[in-house]
Amino acid sequence: MNDLTMNRRTVLLAGSASLLAGLMPQMTLAQSNNAARMNVIAFPEPPTLFIGLDQNGSTQTVSGKIYESLLSYDFDFTPKPGLAESWDVSEDGLTYTFHLVKTAKWHDGEPFTADDVVFTTKEFLMEVHPRARGIFQNCETIEAVDEHTVRFTLKQPFAPFLMGFEMSTAPMIPAHLYRGTDFRTNPNNNKPIGTGPFKLAEWNRGSYIRLEKNPDYHGEGEPHLDEIIFQILPDAGARAVAIEQGQVQQAQFFDIEMFDIQRLSELGNIQLITKGYEFYAPVARIEFNTRVEPFNDKRFRQAICHALDKQLFADAIFFGLGKPATGPIxxxxxxxxxxVKPYDYDLEKAAALLDEMGLKPDANGVRRTVKFLRLPWGETWARFAELVQQQLALIGIKVEIEPAxxxxxxxxxxxxxxxxxxxYPYQFGDPALGVSRFFVSSNIRKGVAYSNCTGYENPEVDALFEKGATATSDADRQAAYSAAQKILVEDVPMAWLVEVDFPTLLDKGYEDVVVSAIGVNETYRKARKA
Structure with missing residues (x-):
């Protein structure tokens, strides 16, 4: 660990113990009886707990215990039962029939039925959820066969259809509370009603969210925890101290600054887990606005790719929690x-490409000044922007960092x-769900974040992503996606740098916490004290 990192950590931790002390009475009170309880960091505070309208990361982590979908997924993406206990797929890949759990109830006591599934996928999600809309618009019909059976009939094969029933993509919504209402202003948005193993008991905004056990949960003998309390700690140092002092038992994603992960993982009561993020598989990257000069010239983008040391980013920014990326998938x-085409760290190649463009250094060695809009999710991304600035300066590109x-x-x-x-957006287990949205020209939609905001257009890539989504054999899908990757890595509308391994820090006194490919966003129906 270098001196700069040590100084950053010292500054973050200085005063954090006293800040945490101000939170201690609340935490101590929350642990005053012998209930099976777990304290988890929530950072940042969720804007809402209604997952139907908001898929913010912290919203998913909390609401994943309140809401459920039809399926869950093993670490290798094998579908597992959720609110569907079994399912059938026709030989032609056009009909999917789900057999629902018969004992599931909404938190207000109403039964969960096929009508809720039809309403959720045919009406609710199609109106308010762009990612889900991309999946369920492939359906010719969605119908309730009986009270506990739902049949989806597709217009044409859509290979990743079974991957579309993850909790944040297709959370089941109670039809009896939402049908015929304005989904965005429905008063139930402020008091989430799901089918999950935990119910919202209390939300003290700015302080904590307390979930309590659902006594009517459909999983026999589940859940095993009585309460989950999400502690809202805006200060990075306070979050680290909370883990160190045992005031919280879990942190995830970027809750803890990356430079502190290894130190905390070496505490005797803490384990570091990197499983449970397979469904998300983020690739830290730089996105270029290909509409503006000089980013409209792929030689400029390629020069940047050669000037960025991917291994240094993996080591210095993510502290070994990741590996150099090769492309979009x-x-x-x-x-x-x-x-695919490799972009080795080579300043001479980078400079040659800039020379070829006619971008010669001025008296100060500057070829071009560009702006970098900094991602505002903590210290990690501030250091990321600073390293980009330092490395591009070596080839005469002056980077002005714009805070936000x-x-x-x-x-x-x-x-x-x-x-x-x-x-670093999520991939959702399949290129058709989480990757193509950033490159197909039909997804160039001004005002819509996490779409094709680079403005990249290539009809061949559009066709390959379409083929990859609709081909019925894995071999044909692989051929299409391999071809798309080769083109994209040549055109580089983005510079892909690091495949990030998100860390989960978990108290060893708990088990069966990370059990699926969505890890900490799961229901925690199986989580228990060891």
């Missing part, structure tokens, strides 16, 4: 292909008001 996602808060970053990104920015 993570090696943890289906249909990854490593046989979450709201302004999202607005600028969605409305194409950037030249370069960093990002």
């Amino acid at each position: 993570s090696n943890r996602t289906r249909f990854y292909d490593a046989d 808060d979450p709201a302004s970053w999202t607005s600028k990104y969605a409305n194409w008001e950037f030249e370069m920015t960093s990002n």
